[in-house]
Amino acid sequence: MIHRLVKRVREWLAVEDPEGRIEGSGEAITSPQHRRSPEAEAELERLQEAAEETERT
Numbered sequence: 001m002i003h004r005l006v007k008r009v010r011e012w013l014a015v016e017d018p019e020g021r022i023e024g025s026g027e028a029i030t031s032p033q034h035r036r037s038p039e040a041e042a043e044l045e046r047l048q049e050a051a052e053e054t055e056r057t
Contacts, residue, residue, distance in 0.1 A: 036044075
């Protein structure tokens, strides 16, 4: 019974037309809040260094 249910769900979710499939880059999808550009990373490092410099003085 469970086997038939799983089979029906797979058939229901299957994409019949291969042209209808979405092609991706293969990279992991991350949420925008965890994704940073190289420029943003560099700016964060610069700000952290500036904060550390002001703490030393």
